[in-house]
Amino acid sequence: MNPEQIAQIEAAVTQILTAVGEDPQRAGLIETPQRVARMYQEIFSGLTTDFDDFKLFDAGSAGEMVVVKDIHFYSMCEHHLLPFFGKVHIAYIPSENKVLGLSKLPRLVEYCAKRPSVQENLTRQIAELIAEHVPVSGVAVSIEAKHLCMEMRGVRSPDSKTKTFFYLGAFKEDQEWKRDFLAAINHD
Ligand SMILES: [Zn+2]
Known part of the structure; x- marks a missing residue:
């Protein structure tokens, strides 16, 4: 700024x-x-900076799912300018033996979260950025979050959690990939 x-x-x-x-x-x-x-x-630094840190490296994992779960994030709800926060789970299927450095996904999540947003759009934006910059045959993103605008005002629902999902490619078309993703993020 x-x-x-x-x-x-x-x-x-x-x-x-x-x-x-x-x-x-x-x-x-x-x-x-x-x-x-x-x-x-x-x-709100995500509005005034660019994220182009999609450094890829070779790994013999084409066709196998890479999952990074429990990436913590904080964002601001664009309807009320109150925080929503929680965890992001990401999976992608490399299509050319190229994978992202593991530290890139948390940074990408942070970049996307640091702006006024709604959870549904944040979920989609993360998935689309990965699909745009990494050779993949599928991307799945899930977010579970608590919204202060639901807890301290309005419906006052302090224990509710909102879960969102966004699927691209194989995860969208193939129920088996979707099941594998859900099993991976629900397993400790
Ligand atoms: Zn809100």
Whole structure:
């Protein structure tokens, strides 16, 4: 984010504090707009950076599923600007003996999560980015998350978890691959 964007966030936070009936000049709040602006810069960094770190390396695993489960993430619900967070499970089937470095998937998840989003779109975006940059015959992504907008407001449903799934290629077309993926992510 550039200095103008930071200044805009600070002014907007001051306005919101005033609008809700607070005094933005009182001691506890005086630095809040700057803090929030710095925080937004961090948690929305996916909007202002690019992720092109799809370094592939050779592995003799064409046709076999690669699964990385329990990737923790934090994102912000685009409807309420409140956090939703949980775990992402990813599987893909390399089609050309090329696989992603294992640390790339958590970084990709972080990049996608650091923007206002909804869980369904985050799930799809992760799958599509992998399919776009890695030679695969299928990608499966599942997210299980808790939404503060469901817990602290509205329906107030503190124990509910939302699960989403997105399948491409073999996982979409072949029930057996889908079953294998679900078995892998449900197994410890
Ligand atoms: Zn929400």
